[in-house]
Amino acid sequence: MDEKRPIEEVLDTIGDQHAREVLAAVSQSPKSAKQLSEELELSLPTVYRRLEILEEHELVSDQTSVAEDGNHYKVYESNFESTVIRLEDDEYQVRIYRSENLPDRFSQLWDDLNLE
Template structure:
């Protein structure tokens, strides 16, 4: 029997609550992603499903800190828990990054919401508004 890779929810606009998208405050998410431990953890994870112990060793971060950040990242929809099977047939809990990209509009943050793109989906949430075409700009 072939094991199917876990599916990720479709990309959605942050703050827009659906069954598949988390309700996450933009400020909270940016704070979490700006945290040095979170950055080390995400770097250690790369594109693979990685057990927390391996993340802690690779990122040189304590396991309790890794689990706290992973829980927050999972609640934000940036990480998901997956089950892996090792060579001996034992099931292990691992974590996988589901967030590829985060876009935060700067021109009109009141009217445009940040969006994110899920890993491997190729789909993104709402695009930021307020972009100007090159025809509207004079020469530099």
């Protein structure tokens, strides 16, 4: 997540009921916007707006899937494991914990050490 992004934007995003519903649904399993629309009984434009906001805050990610008939579509999934919101010295702090592949995390750590 972009550390320079105002915390209020993240809190507003997770404070939105439809965004939370979309996030909860894709946390269970990857889903297309159409599946989310049907499952949550939300209009497709509403789902797409929430997905766009969630992607901006790196809370969901998408990947292209190919149907049996050859059509391509995106499926969305949660991009984090948990979130902690703390109030300390009259200031909110948000920490987003992501599940990463251990070898990928080690490679990133190694790259970071070599850059210094």
